[in-house]
Every structure is written in structure tokens, then in C-alpha cells.
Amino acid sequence: MPLVTVGWICLLCGAPGGLWLVFVGFFNMVVAGAERRRAALHTAVRGCWWPTVRRLAAVPGDVARAATPLSQYAVAAPGDLLNEALDRLSLRTGMYILVLVADAGHLVGIVSAKDIARLMQRHTLGGNAPN
Incomplete structure (x- = not known):
């Protein structure tokens, strides 16, 4: 957010480079939000047991038992x-x-x-x- 603010201030003061700062700031905000959601999901499923082929092969039983x-x-x-x-x-x-x-x-x-x-x-x- 600070980069966007600085970009707007530069743009209002007449510096054309301020527009790039606004774009880069918005891009950083979007990517940071996506990374925050990914990290929250990763934390939420950290304790879950994800079955792999080897783990499933070790489970006794047939398809009828799982269906x-x-x-x-x-x-x-x-x-x-x-x-x-x-x-x-x-x-x-x-x-x-x-x-x-x-x-x-x-x-x-x-x-x-x-x-x-x-x-x-x-x-x-x-x-x-x-x-």
C-alpha cells in the first residue's frame, strides 16, 4: 500500500514515473494477497494425511470395501x-x-x-x- 500511495503522490506532483509505482504497488498487493491465502491453506492442511500410492497399497481390503x-x-x-x-x-x-x-x-x-x-x-x- 505505501508504494501505491507514493506513486499517487508522485503522479499528482507531475512525475510520470508515479504511474509505474502505482501499477507495481497494486501488483504487489495482489500477489501478497494470493500468497497469504496459499499460506493459510497450507497451514490448514498441514496436519492432514494425504494418501499416496504406497500408503494406499499398504491398506488391506478391496474396492468393494472402499465403495x-x-x-x-x-x-x-x-x-x-x-x-x-x-x-x-x-x-x-x-x-x-x-x-x-x-x-x-x-x-x-x-x-x-x-x-x-x-x-x-x-x-x-x-x-x-x-x-
Whole structure:
């Protein structure tokens, strides 16, 4: 901030170099703010355990043990109406994914909030044809 102030004073006194001091001062303020946020994030996650491939390889168990059961997700059949499926999704707090399961119990796909937003945008813009 002092560099910006000095730059403005120089600029008001007629020194054209004051404008550069203002720009450099603003640049320093932006970079210092970004560094302050990065340092705060680094301090906050310092005690967290970040898994590495070697650490994960040492954990006993298989994929089924680590996976979230399908019963904890909002599930819909491919032929269900979107508004009914979204009602089911909103009843489960914290669930953002709608899993589509065919009649035989095989996974057909996963619908995320981004997929729904893209569909709504396409519909709003008049391009109703699916991709």
C-alpha cells in the first residue's frame, strides 16, 4: 500500500514515473494477497494425511470395501421422468449424484448436477436434441 500511495503522490506532483509505482504497488498487493491465502491453506492442511500410492497399497481390503453402497445414493431407472428422479434426489440430503440402474441391476450411467445444468441450458436455448 505505501508504494501505491507514493506513486499517487508522485503522479499528482507531475512525475510520470508515479504511474509505474502505482501499477507495481497494486501488483504487489495482489500477489501478497494470493500468497497469504496459499499460506493459510497450507497451514490448514498441514496436519492432514494425504494418501499416496504406497500408503494406499499398504491398506488391506478391496474396492468393494472402499465403495459407497448403492443404497446410499438416489437411484432411478433410465425410463423414469427427470422431475421424479430429481424429487428423489432432493429428499436425500447431501446427495448430488443420481445413479441410473437398468432393470437387471446393471449400471447405465451417472447423472451429476453439471449434467442436469447442461440439459437445462440446452433446453432453454432451444436445442432439445440430445447429444
